[in-house]
Amino acid sequence: MATKNKTAATTADVTAFINTFVDKEQKKQDSFRLVALMQAWTGAPPRMWGPTIIGFGSYHYRYASGHEGDAPLLGFSPRKAEFSLYVTVPGKEDPELLARLGKYRMGKACIYFKKLDDLDLEVLEQISKQSVAYVKATYPASS
Template sequence: MAEKSTQNKTQATAASVQEFLAHVEHPVRRADGYRLLDLMSGISGEQAQMWGPTIVGFGRYHYKYDTGREGDAAAIGFSPRKGSLSLYGLTYGPEAAGLLARLGKHKTGAGCLYINKLDDVDEAVLTELIRIGYRHVTTVLHHARALRT
């Protein structure tokens, strides 16, 4: 029986964020990727970094599950996928539910926020989701985990 890997499949890489975004085929997703790059880096104060081949992340946090599995992940991030923009780290904070109700056209699932294009949502609400998501992941979750160890 093969041993299960406990390492996170999505690791930070040295790949170029600018090169990745330049090669996004869909012109609206590419333009939205550049807008999200500016928005998330401005709010987080972090430099963008590629996580795996398709996720642009900002900051990082360490997680540890009760199962013992642990690793690092981007605090917030996005991926301009073919079907939609996938945004990460924005739905965990307690204030997120109220903001999502005002965001505009979107879907959620498995901790992700899916948007077809940025023009479908209220950018002020998205900005607040990014702000609270980053704060929640880097301070609240980090502090809660530190208390358990």
């Protein structure tokens, strides 16, 4: 039986979320800057996904296992300890690009960082655009 992703797009207000959820002024400023950057990089407006993820655009995926769902093309969450940036670049294939990104740590499909000033924004833009291009090529019916 196919299962669906538990994190879905909502109608919650992104600005209200940032203003109420984020308790540090620098993290709020970084969050609003990420919203502007990601909107420019994806061409899609910000939208809440679940209670704490800000996503841009969307795509529908279906794996061979039958698991399917919708996810943002690009997204982030201003978590308490650090930001989680949701990207989909297969296999972390560009170690040189990642080496130039700045101060971060990598998860399976997330880049974690404390503040935007820790990252090279030109490199972040390249990674983000590669992620969007990969998703669109892999799931061409997506928007």
